[in-house]
Amino acid sequence: MNLSVAANINSFLAALVLLTAFGMLVQRRMYGLIHLFAWQGLFLSVSTAIVGFVAGKHHLYISSLLTLSLKVVLLPYILHVLIHRLRIQKEVETVVNVPLTMLIGIGLVIFSYHLTAPVRELSTLVTRSTLAVALATVMIGLLMMITRRHAVTQIIGFLAMENGLFFAATSATYGMPLVVELGVALDILIAAFIFGIFFFHIHTTFDSLDVEKMARLKESD
């Protein structure tokens, strides 16, 4: 596999990551959201493995496997079980309507393209062009956290942001040192468990995971 073909496949995977990010932004169903998140993890993992192959950095294979086991299998499974237990598979409510969210998302992509344009000029890596996509994924994850009312969706937005950061690290510097990546992976795992416990507590206290209900201090007004 020569360099240009690998770069080609990598940019295609980057496009797919961006597509899944937008898919998550507009998806209304909980299960659909989790499936999209798992797909994004899969594309990320394959892309990392390809970058590892091209750059000859073998520790990227380990982080690719880590991504695969954590973000494609374990986290979606935990979220799946949570949603099943809490019976919240109904449609997700958004604060802003969907077409407007999409337009804001497009604006964010253009913004991150402009932001990373100087980096792209300086960098010599094969993956330099995907940096803009990575930054856009981070911003779309943030937008998702802002526009959604539901606690679980906000968490998925947070995890999507982390995906974007991971992708940015891979595309900007061929990945972080393995120790850092192991630490981040562990953090994400612990965070997922803590989220799970919090969800149960919020659910038993408020009978809902709608964060709007937490804006009031008193139970009735």
Added chain:
Amino acid sequence: MNVYPLLIEVLQVLILLSAAPAFVGWVRVLKCWSQGRSSAGVFQPYRDLAKLFSKDVVLAENASWIFRFTPYLVFGAAVLAGGIIPILSTDLPLAATADVIVLVALFAIARFFTALAGMDIGTAFGGMGSSREMTIASLAEPAMLMAIFTMSLASRSTSLSQMAQAVLSGQPVLRPSIAFALLAFVLIALAETGRIPVDNPATHLELTMIHEAMILEYSGRHLALIEWASMMKLFLFAALGIAAFAPWGISTTDAFLPVLAAFIFMTLKLGVAGVVLVLIETGLAKMRLFRLTEFLGSAFLLATLGMLSYFILE
């Protein structure tokens, strides 16, 4: 002056006129087969058209010239579009004078007059259908243009012949921008030709129909022309998709053998296009009207992402 390109132009229009009902028939046969019904055969649309042509025209008392003129205009626009899209060969005299923006405008004119004709009679259904059709059009056309601009960025031309030639002569590479544009194009084509997630061509159910509502008052040869034009529109969108995204097999010269090969390739590709269309239609349920903004919004999003990924990733 060389006559061959003109001859191929004429041949292409004739193929469009004769093969469009067969393509629709093929789609219906596949659909019946997928739903476990027995079908009326590939040639049923021809029989339908013949029946309609032999019937008398019934005009409403208050019908104006717009109502009588529209079927001919819609039909003419579809025929003219057949001369622009490279179905058999990229060497077309008309394609040099009209690019893909003209093509979109041709469809828009036909749609505009159909909507006027729907309101002309003054029935409630006509007005409702026109209003819905224009709502969809206002969302579909920007997305369509965006998808086409993405394609023309890659080939540096808005002429369909040039676009097809650029794909034919270039290396086959995996380009994210073209994949996005293709996805967007499929969504738009479903909306523009009134297929299932947007409109159901097989029903006259009052509350859901869009295209059928506008042409409800037509009869006889007027209805035949409009039906034929909408069959051609489906054929043309399939041909447009093939020319822009998978032109392999389309001839670049006027020689006899490549054109014959192009004809065989066209038949095969249209057959596959029919299968894909039926798979999409069987897999999806018709959307609520108010969900259509999201459907077409995502088409616009995909087309825009295609354009952006051309700049970012390529």
